Amino acid sequence: MSATTAGLPARHPESQSESYLGDEHSLGSWLFTRDHKRIAILFFASITFFFFIGGAAAALIRLHLVNPYGTLLQPEVYNRMFTMHGIVMVWFFLIPSIPATLGNFLIPLMIGARDLAFPRLNLFSWYLFTLSGFIALYFIFIGGDDTGWTFYEPYSSNFANGHVIAAAVAVFINGFSTIATALNFVVTTHKLRAPGMTWFRLPLFVWAIYATSIVMLLATPVLAMTLALVGIERLWGVGIFNPALGGDPILFQHMFWFYSHPAVYIMVLPAMGVVSELVACFARRPVFGYRGMCYALISIAVIGFFVWGHHMFTAGISLTSAVVFSLMSFIVAVPSAIKVFNWTATLHNARISFDAPMLYALGFVGLFTIGGLTGLVLATLSADIHLQDTYFVVAHFHFIMVGGTVSAYFGGLHYWWSKITGRHYPEMWGRYAAILMFVGFNLTFFPQFILGYLGMPRRYYTYAPDLQTWNVLSSAGASILAAAYLLPLGYLTWSLFFGKRARANPWGATGLEWRTSSPPPAHNFPHTPTVTERPYRYDPRDGSFTTQDGAHFAEPAGLGLGLGAADV
Amino acid sequence: MMHHWLPFWPRNAALSASVIDTINIGEFALVLLILCFVYGMMLVFCVKYRRGSAVPRHETGQKSWVWEIGWTSGTLAAFLVLFVLGAKAYLFLYKPPSRPDLELYVVGKQWMWKVQHPGGQREIDAVHIPVGRLVKIILASQDVIHSFYIPAFRLKHDVVPGQFETFWFEADRTGTYSLECSEFCGVQHAHMIGSVIVMSVADYARWLANQGATESLAQQGFALARRYGCTGCHSASSTVHAPSFDGLYGSVVHLADGRTMAADERYIRDCILIPSTQRVAGYPPVMPSFEGQLSEDDLVRMLAYIKSLSEGRSP
Numbered sequence: 019m020s021a022t023t024a025g026l027p028a029r030h031p032e033s034q035s036e037s038y039l040g041d042e043h044s045l046g047s048w049l050f051t052r053d054h055k056r057i058a059i060l061f062f063a064s065i066t067f068f069f070f071i072g073g074a075a076a077a078l079i080r081l082h083l084v085n086p087y088g089t090l091l092q093p094e095v096y097n098r099m100f101t102m103h104g105i106v107m108v109w110f111f112l113i114p115s116i117p118a119t120l121g122n123f124l125i126p127l128m129i130g131a132r133d134l135a136f137p138r139l140n141l142f143s144w145y146l147f148t149l150s151g152f153i154a155l156y157f158i159f160i161g162g163d164d165t166g167w168t169f170y171e172p173y174s175s176n177f178a179n180g181h182v183i184a185a186a187v188a189v190f191i192n193g194f195s196t197i198a199t200a201l202n203f204v205v206t207t208h209k210l211r212a213p214g215m216t217w218f219r220l221p222l223f224v225w226a227i228y229a230t231s232i233v234m235l236l237a238t239p240v241l242a243m244t245l246a247l248v249g250i251e252r253l254w255g256v257g258i259f260n261p262a263l264g265g266d267p268i269l270f271q272h273m274f275w276f277y278s279h280p281a282v283y284i285m286v287l288p289a290m291g292v293v294s295e296l297v298a299c300f301a302r303r304p305v306f307g308y309r310g311m312c313y314a315l316i317s318i319a320v321i322g323f324f325v326w327g328h329h330m331f332t333a334g335i336s337l338t339s340a341v342v343f344s345l346m347s348f349i350v351a352v353p354s355a356i357k358v359f360n361w362t363a364t365l366h367n368a369r370i371s372f373d374a375p376m377l378y379a380l381g382f383v384g385l386f387t388i389g390g391l392t393g394l395v396l397a398t399l400s401a402d403i404h405l406q407d408t409y410f411v412v413a414h415f416h417f418i419m420v421g422g423t424v425s426a427y428f429g430g431l432h433y434w435w436s437k438i439t440g441r442h443y444p445e446m447w448g449r450y451a452a453i454l455m456f457v458g459f460n461l462t463f464f465p466q467f468i469l470g471y472l473g474m475p476r477r478y479y480t481y482a483p484d485l486q487t488w489n490v491l492s493s494a495g496a497s498i499l500a501a502a503y504l505l506p507l508g509y510l511t512w513s514l515f516f517g518k519r520a521r522a523n524p525w526g527a528t529g530l531e532w533r534t535s536s537p538p539p540a541h542n543f544p545h546t547p548t549v550t551e552r553p554y555r556y557d558p559r560d561g562s563f564t565t566q567d568g569a570h571f572a573e574p575a576g577l578g579l580g581l582g583a584a585d586v
Numbered sequence: 587m588m589h590h591w592l593p594f595w596p597r598n599a600a601l602s603a604s605v606i607d608t609i610n611i612g613e614f615a616l617v618l619l620i621l622c623f624v625y626g627m628m629l630v631f632c633v634k635y636r637r638g639s640a641v642p643r644h645e646t647g648q649k650s651w652v653w654e655i656g657w658t659s660g661t662l663a664a665f666l667v668l669f670v671l672g673a674k675a676y677l678f679l680y681k682p683p684s685r686p687d688l689e690l691y692v693v694g695k696q697w698m699w700k701v702q703h704p705g706g707q708r709e710i711d712a713v714h715i716p717v718g719r720l721v722k723i724i725l726a727s728q729d730v731i732h733s734f735y736i737p738a739f740r741l742k743h744d745v746v747p748g749q750f751e752t753f754w755f756e757a758d759r760t761g762t763y764s765l766e767c768s769e770f771c772g773v774q775h776a777h778m779i780g781s782v783i784v785m786s787v788a789d790y791a792r793w794l795a796n797q798g799a800t801e802s803l804a805q806q807g808f809a810l811a812r813r814y815g816c817t818g819c820h821s822a823s824s825t826v827h828a829p830s831f832d833g834l835y836g837s838v839v840h841l842a843d844g845r846t847m848a849a850d851e852r853y854i855r856d857c858i859l860i861p862s863t864q865r866v867a868g869y870p871p872v873m874p875s876f877e878g879q880l881s882e883d884d885l886v887r888m889l890a891y892i893k894s895l896s897e898g899r900s901p
Contacts, residue, residue, distance in 0.1 A: 088776075097773065164773070170769070177696075177730050303646050337676075337677055340680075348668065352658060355658075356657065360654070365628060369643060370632055387620075394617065394665065395610070398613060403679060403742060404742070472737065477775060478775065478776035
């Protein structure tokens with residue numbers, strides 16, 4: 019391939035007429051597709067739907083908490099609302115968010131493959147997800163349950179009045195979808211890399227999804243077992259976790275967190291991958307310490323399996339195990355710190371443009387850093403005695419999962435939007451939404467650190483009146499955040515019909531996914547690419563770049579100016 | 587709930603609060619420092635290396651491992667210091683005290699806290715304690731997991747059904763402080779709140795005297811022990827071959843399976859409810875289980891009685 023004057027590879031002649039979107043239009047062509055790109059779109063539609071359901075629950079919770087006496091929702095309803103918010107957001111949005119949509123779409127493109135290793139399994143995974151989604155909707159429709167997303171025993175055994183079994187079945191089936199997708203990614207990464215795509219030439223996004231998939235494969239079965247045991251106990255009174263039946267409630271916590279702590283990394287590792295791609299492209303230089311970033315991802319995935327006990331420091335576990343789990347929690351924070359430093363260092367000696375994806379990526383780094391540092395506070399044993407189960411914890415994990423993962427998800431969505439849809443989103447709207455999200459997020463969750471330190475426990479539908487100021491601030495922030503989430507729904511939908519058509523590589527990025535047309539043809543590449551370069555070969559001196567298959571281009575003109583305007 | 591002049595800092599009324607706050611203030615300062623460093627660097631780089639700036643850039647690709655090893659070991663060292671400080675304080679705060687001045691028994695149930703003083707005084711959703719005294723709390727739950735949380739003391743401990751949990755505190759300021767349940771326990775979780783009333787020692791004594799308690803907790807436990815026939819075998823004068831209650835609490839027990847255990851609250855509870863799991867060496871396995879026959883309140887009374895027979899001892 020040769021460089022064009024515009025710095026953009028020309029469309030391959032064969033791909034002129036075909037794209038994965040345009041080949042067929044029937045409903046059947048979508049519902050029975052085996053194309054990873056179409057399945058990614060199916061997942062995208064599903065999780066967007068659930069994101070707004072979970073978001074509606076959050077909006078009601080924040081609205082309710084404006085008033086310390088909590089008059090909007092009945093206590094039963096409030097408890098069901100935060101349970102629904104947690105279950106929907108964790109299993110029906112955050113866990114599939116980046117892997118099942120961007121991962122599904124991009125992994126084969128990034129490694130130069132035609133599809134995932136098991137296309138039918140991929141489609142089956144979406145059907146499992148949909149089935150579990152319908153059960154989740156059924157569970158919400160018949161009244162939900164009030165155990166919290168953690169299903170703590172013995173409350174969920176025979177004290178909860180809601181539909182615990184329906185919720186557990188939904189999550190149980192959802193887990194199989196996760197496992198199927200993860201298996202597919204692992205095999206694909208091992209077996210389908212294009213010639214020359216060695217492990218240390220993989221983009222960090224692929225590394226991140228790979229590490230995530232390993233965690234999914236090893237942890238999710240434990241969740242399935244735990245929920246099955248809860249169901250057996252609740253339905254047939256077999257004593258497993260309920261002490262009244264001879265069981266051990268602490269055993270439940272060990273099993274639940276053995277899954278659910280690694281699940282935190284399932285949610286955040288893909289986000290780290292996305293951000294590495296974005297920061298390198300918009301800083302026009304290689305990621306600082308590429309190998310260190312790979313090792314950090316893998317260490318987080320591995321060490322993340324040995325920290326679950328830090329959810330139980332006040333539960334009466336032995337002092338020795340508390341000390342060990344605290345130490346492991348500090349150690350798992352080291353690779354996360356390395357990543358933050360490396361992203362920051364990537365901005366040095368760079369050539370930075372502030373397009374919407376970059377704003378989301380910078381927002382991620384800033385918010386993830388706060389989330390991580392407050393995680394250190396919680397890993398400190400003495401501090402946790404005070405802060406466990408307070409709003410400090412709520413704020414901490416929202417900084418990681420919403421400030422971090424959701425920011426990165428939106429960043430990735432904007433970055434690859436032109437690749438996925440063949441259209442540009444309106445750049446200025448993208449930037450407004452990114453900034454609004456950052457502001458709204460901080461206003462929502464920063465006051466919750468203070469509420470937590472003042473001793474407001476989680477899951478309280480009323481609170482002491484002198485805490486109202488902080489709660490009102492938080493709710494005000496939530497309304498800004500809600501607007502910021504609705505904005506992209508509007509302008510991204512608009513762009514599907516009216517956005518400017520995109521070229522193959524509008525950002526001037528180095529990955530193989532940019533070496534095919536936007537949107538890509540059904541089989542991704544006309545010819546299997548051969549990889550000769552390490553990733554991120556951007557030159558900060560003039561913004562030029564060398565793609566992974568060895569073509570050198572000048573910097574595209576539209577960067578930093580709003581692509582829709584320049585890339586006509 | 588909050589400090590009178592700092593709207594973001596809670597009141598401090600106990601030794602534990604001072605211990606935890608001291609570490610936290612140091613940690614928050616460190617966090618703030620790191621945060622300023624990261625945000626500062628990001629800001630400086632974003633301005634200096636913005637696309638339009640004419641600052642010279644050099645070719646990238648030089649080795650970066652010196653920096654990486656530097657900040658990896660730097661953060662690790664800082665983290666280890668925090669870990670050690672936190673763990674030391676935790677061990678100090680969560681280890682059961684050897685000689686408490688006062689022992690209170692707290693039973694959590696949906697949705698109230700029932701507190702019993704050794705003299706037999708009872709209260710609901712309120713805990714009266716003397717200032718400057720080491721108070722040991724024995725926690726039990728009748729239904730689901732609760733968590734006994736006093737923000738002004740910076741202390742909480744989960745209350746897990748099926749076992750006794752113990753912890754302690756020493757209030758150093760008189761006043762009324764909020765008591766909360768911090769583990770979700772059902773519809774009225776947010777109303778499982780109460781107050782901790784820290785009184786001067788004299789006021790506390792006066793308060794105890796005015797409660798109209800006629801029988802101490804240990805006496806109530808003795809009555810129960812007789813009713814259930816425990817004393818028939820376990821008293822010192824008994825002819826049946828069974829371990830005596832006298833001096834049991836706080837002693838070291840040798841079990842038939844070779845283990846040795848400290849006879850603490852948990853041990854005594856398990857002996858009553860699941861005796862087959864910890865048979866004492868040299869005694870026949872004739873002790874029946876009392877599972878399901880004793881309420882948490884009764885267990886607490888029984889425990890107080892057995893403990894009263896080894897005055898001054900502790901595990």
